[in-house]
Amino acid sequence: MPLPLSSQDLLVAIYYGTPIACFVYFGLAFSFTVCTLQTQDSGMNRQRGRRGLMITLILALAATYFYLLACTAIFTAQSLALYDTESPAWYPYYPTWFLGLVAEITLFVLSDTWKYPSSMFELVCIIIQSLRAGAFVALPMICLGLRGNISRPYDNADAERQALLSKRLASNTASSDENGYGSIETEDSDTADNTSEAGSEDSWIAREQQSKDAIAKRLKENGNWFTYLNGFMIFLPYVWPYQSKRLQIRALLVGGCLLASNALHVLVPRQMGKMVDSVDAYIKHQPGSSDSVPNVWLPVLGYALLIFVSGGACLGWLRRWLWLPVEQYSYDAISTASHAHLMNLSSDFHDSKTSSDLTQAISGGRSVPNLLETVCFEVVPMFIDLAVAFAFLSTIFGPLMGLILVVEAVIYFYVTTKLIAFRAGKRREYIAIYRKEWNVAQQSLDGWSTASLFNQIKHEEDRYSLAVKEHMASQVSYEMSTQALGAVQGAIMTLGLIGALFLGVWQVSRQGRSIGNLTTLLAYWAQLQSPLQFFSTILRTISYSLMDAERLLELFQTKPTVIDRPNAAPLNLTHGEVEFTNVSFAYDKRKPTLKEVSFSIPAGKTVALVGETGGGKTTILKMIDRFYDVKSGSIKIDDQDIRDVTLQSLRAKIGVVPQDPMLFNDSIMSNLRYARLDATDEEVFEACKAAAVHDKIMSFPDGYSAKVGDRGVKLSGGEKQRVAIARAILKKPELILLDEATSAVDTETEVQIQDGLKVLCRNRTTFIVAHRLSTVMRADRILVVMNGEIVENGSHDELLHKDGKYASLWSKQISVKPNDSRSRSKSPKRDGDLINDLSMTQQTTTLSKWRRK
Numbered sequence: 001m002p003l004p005l006s007s008q009d010l011l012v013a014i015y016y017g018t019p020i021a022c023f024v025y026f027g028l029a030f031s032f033t034v035c036t037l038q039t040q041d042s043g044m045n046r047q048r049g050r051r052g053l054m055i056t057l058i059l060a061l062a063a064t065y066f067y068l069l070a071c072t073a074i075f076t077a078q079s080l081a082l083y084d085t086e087s088p089a090w091y092p093y094y095p096t097w098f099l100g101l102v103a104e105i106t107l108f109v110l111s112d113t114w115k116y117p118s119s120m121f122e123l124v125c126i127i128i129q130s131l132r133a134g135a136f137v138a139l140p141m142i143c144l145g146l147r148g149n150i151s152r153p154y155d156n157a158d159a160e161r162q163a164l165l166s167k168r169l170a171s172n173t174a175s176s177d178e179n180g181y182g183s184i185e186t187e188d189s190d191t192a193d194n195t196s197e198a199g200s201e202d203s204w205i206a207r208e209q210q211s212k213d214a215i216a217k218r219l220k221e222n223g224n225w226f227t228y229l230n231g232f233m234i235f236l237p238y239v240w241p242y243q244s245k246r247l248q249i250r251a252l253l254v255g256g257c258l259l260a261s262n263a264l265h266v267l268v269p270r271q272m273g274k275m276v277d278s279v280d281a282y283i284k285h286q287p288g289s290s291d292s293v294p295n296v297w298l299p300v301l302g303y304a305l306l307i308f309v310s311g312g313a314c315l316g317w318l319r320r321w322l323w324l325p326v327e328q329y330s331y332d333a334i335s336t337a338s339h340a341h342l343m344n345l346s347s348d349f350h351d352s353k354t355s356s357d358l359t360q361a362i363s364g365g366r367s368v369p370n371l372l373e374t375v376c377f378e379v380v381p382m383f384i385d386l387a388v389a390f391a392f393l394s395t396i397f398g399p400l401m402g403l404i405l406v407v408e409a410v411i412y413f414y415v416t417t418k419l420i421a422f423r424a425g426k427r428r429e430y431i432a433i434y435r436k437e438w439n440v441a442q443q444s445l446d447g448w449s450t451a452s453l454f455n456q457i458k459h460e461e462d463r464y465s466l467a468v469k470e471h472m473a474s475q476v477s478y479e480m481s482t483q484a485l486g487a488v489q490g491a492i493m494t495l496g497l498i499g500a501l502f503l504g505v506w507q508v509s510r511q512g513r514s515i516g517n518l519t520t521l522l523a524y525w526a527q528l529q530s531p532l533q534f535f536s537t538i539l540r541t542i543s544y545s546l547m548d549a550e551r552l553l554e555l556f557q558t559k560p561t562v563i564d565r566p567n568a569a570p571l572n573l574t575h576g577e578v579e580f581t582n583v584s585f586a587y588d589k590r591k592p593t594l595k596e597v598s599f600s601i602p603a604g605k606t607v608a609l610v611g612e613t614g615g616g617k618t619t620i621l622k623m624i625d626r627f628y629d630v631k632s633g634s635i636k637i638d639d640q641d642i643r644d645v646t647l648q649s650l651r652a653k654i655g656v657v658p659q660d661p662m663l664f665n666d667s668i669m670s671n672l673r674y675a676r677l678d679a680t681d682e683e684v685f686e687a688c689k690a691a692a693v694h695d696k697i698m699s700f701p702d703g704y705s706a707k708v709g710d711r712g713v714k715l716s717g718g719e720k721q722r723v724a725i726a727r728a729i730l731k732k733p734e735l736i737l738l739d740e741a742t743s744a745v746d747t748e749t750e751v752q753i754q755d756g757l758k759v760l761c762r763n764r765t766t767f768i769v770a771h772r773l774s775t776v777m778r779a780d781r782i783l784v785v786m787n788g789e790i791v792e793n794g795s796h797d798e799l800l801h802k803d804g805k806y807a808s809l810w811s812k813q814i815s816v817k818p819n820d821s822r823s824r825s826k827s828p829k830r831d832g833d834l835i836n837d838l839s840m841t842q843q844t845t846t847l848s849k850w851r852r853k
């Protein structure tokens with residue numbers, strides 16, 4: 001019985017509309033769950049059997065729809081999503097099953113064939129339709145059964161919005177074979193366990209893992225990708241030129257160029273089709289017919305024009321020209337901001353980072369503009385291209401052609417993402433082995449003299465040769481996995497092209513479509529493949545840029561711990577009296593470094609800090625120039641708490657000679673002038689003479705212009721220390737901190753330096769840290785620092801008299817026991833020298849004198 005027209009229309013509408021509605025709904029809802037990290041609960045993986053049943057049922061559904069590609073696509077996508085998601089949120093699934101059920105029942109009822117099945121085929125169709133309806137009912141029931149089982153042991157309210165990261169990323173504890181959706185599917189996402197293993201050996205891998213963990217942690221805290229990405233808004237002022245209208249216009253014009261490129265991606269193949277059609281019409285034109293002769297040159301000109309506009313000579317060039325200043329603006333803004341931020345962070349930050357961490361943090365500054373450029377210039381145009389292509393191909397060749405494209409793209413993206421994750425393990429292994437080879441080479445070359453001394457050159461050769469072989473083997477494995485990725489991608493694209501060609505050729509040969517249309521299809525299809533080919537590169541760029549951006553964000557969120565208080569005044573240093581009151585401090589709160597340290601140093605006096613190594617002497621100096629702030633208590637200079645004065649004014653008044661002076665890789669002159677940039681050459685020479693280093697410098701072939709090498713490696717330890725002393729003298733500070741300033745010089749040079757130091761320290765409050773007690777015995781006050789406490793305080797004579805810790809240290813240094821009776825001569829006379837290495841006889845005499853008293 002023929003159906004009324006309205007029922008026919010309804011049938012067609014349901015037949016085609018339902019899969020489209022399901023496709024759109026599932027796509028959007030699933031994407032939303034991914035972006036908001038929504039999951040059901042973590043108990044789902046215990047129900048693997050039932051989940052497997054659901055996946056099988058959905059795949060069977062997909063297979064039964066072989067004649068309706070959209071349905072096959074949607075149910076295949078559902079089963080893949082379910083397979084990939086450990087704890088899925090179900091709302092993207094239920095409505096599609098419900099719609100499927102309603103559509104099946106409606107089609108079943110309206111088609112009437114169930115009443116009078118006229119053939120075996122129709123009977124089979126009825127049975128399949130019934131089974132499908134049954135599956136649509138069974139699926140939610142299995143699902144509800146799962147939820148019922150899960151809700152018992154788990155608190156659903158809490159679990160409802162758990163982050164669906166792969167376990168490793170989310171918690172950094174358990175390992176998981178599967179990546180949850182919502183996780184960052186980076187190249188390395190499946191090889192975390194290897195990472196932690198290699199991490200201890202390879203800082204690069206460890207750093208990468210740290211960034212991933214940071215991303216996972218912040219993602220979990222934020223609850224969804226939108227808020228997570230919103231965290232990067234802190235960088236917006238550095239990326240978007242707020243201050244410059246000119247640059248803003250340029251950026252907008254670049255957007256225009258991109259849209260023009262999208263349009264040209266359609267127009268060029270379309271024009272090619274027109275060109276072919278015009279040539280075809282020209283060939284077919286009958287001489288003498290009433291139709292005008294088709295113009296073949298106009299379409300050619302049009303095509304040539306479009307090709308020119310879309311090429312690097314026009315649009316490409318224009319886009320680059322417009323964008324370059326914007327790119328430079330963001331590079332300038334973000335690099336200088338991150339450098340300035342780093343330079344203003346406090347000691348606790350700098351002490352905890354390696355120099356490569358810090359330089360990477362600055363170079364990572366490019367990551368944010370990179371990320372934005374990749375998304376704006378590659379990802380967004382690629383998706384616009386695909387959307388336009390879907391619309392264009394569906395219009396010209398019908399919805400089936402559009403569907404072929406969508407299916408190809410979805411499969412391509414899915415498989416590429418999975419294969420990239422697989423390849424990541426190989427890549428990590430390859431990089432680790434490559435770096436190992438490099439390390440072996442470097443170590444053996446660096447250790448050439450040791451290898452020669454121990455006659456191990458052959459051993460080093462074998463070691464390197466083995467490392468090269470391992471490298472080669474791993475390269476084969478990595479290259480093959482890369483080729484496999486390319487091969488699978490190529491196969492998917494070829495299958496897509498074959499599908500499109502079959503449909504196109506069929507339409508041209510059987511449905512009278514023009515040959516130009518086929519040309520358009522071929523050209524357009526080929527053009528669409530190129531952005532897809534770069535998808536894996538884009539994915540990797542995004543993944544690395546995101547990691548770098550995360551590091552940069554962490555850096556920007558780190559605040560300096562030592563800062564000027566509001567209304568801090570400049571330090572008014574009149575005399576230089578220093579007072580510590582109950583100062584406590586700890587680098588790590590689990591282990592106190594200074595405990596209730598109190599002492600007072602009158603203006604212009606010299607105080608020496610002595611005691612066991614690691615006792616806290618250097619820390620006391622670091623507290624004075626506020627490399628760290630006290631945790632409790634206070635430090636006052638001339639009655640001003642140093643936390644109430646500006647950092648700049650405090651450090652301007654202090655001259656430091658550190659334990660291990662750091663010199664810049666520049667000339668000696670530049671290093672010396674660093675103390676006072678406007679110092680004249682004569683002043684520098686005077687300072688160097690005072691530090692007994694002038695003659696030494698003059699003996700270098702390049703004199704003061706000699707380069708000191710990285711961190712001053714080209715100078716001996718003693719030369720470096722003397723340059724550091726000269727630098728401190730040049731600064732003309734009012735308070736002086738000498739941290740084992742002469743530990744690396746010989747006794748003779750030390751005697752030379754003492755004159756310079758005498759000049760430097762005269763009438764200035766001076767702190768000296770020293771291990772050689774003979775160098776500080778003339779100090780006005782000696783503080784013995786043990787385990788973070790001042791255990792003794794007094795002059796050299798007083799402390800020897802006390803017969804305590806200092807006396808014991810002194811006796812050890814001069815190799816006599818406290819009650820040794822060998823020495824009975826007189827104490828050395830005070831000559832006012834600050835630093836003086838006494839002869840052994842003198843030292844022994846001094847101690848013995850006090851023992852006798």
Ligand SMILES: Nc1ncnc2c1ncn2[C@@H]1O[C@H](COP(=O)(O)OP(=O)(O)OP(=O)(O)O)[C@@H](O)[C@H]1O
Binds near residue numbers: 593616617
């Ligand atoms: N930046 C830091 N972070 C963590 N701990 C630190 C840091 N600097 C020093 N320490 C620890 O603090 C303690 C005191 O160190 P400090 O350098 O003040 O000792 P010191 O008395 O000067 O030793 P030395 O005579 O060997 O120079 C030591 O246990 C040291 O390991």
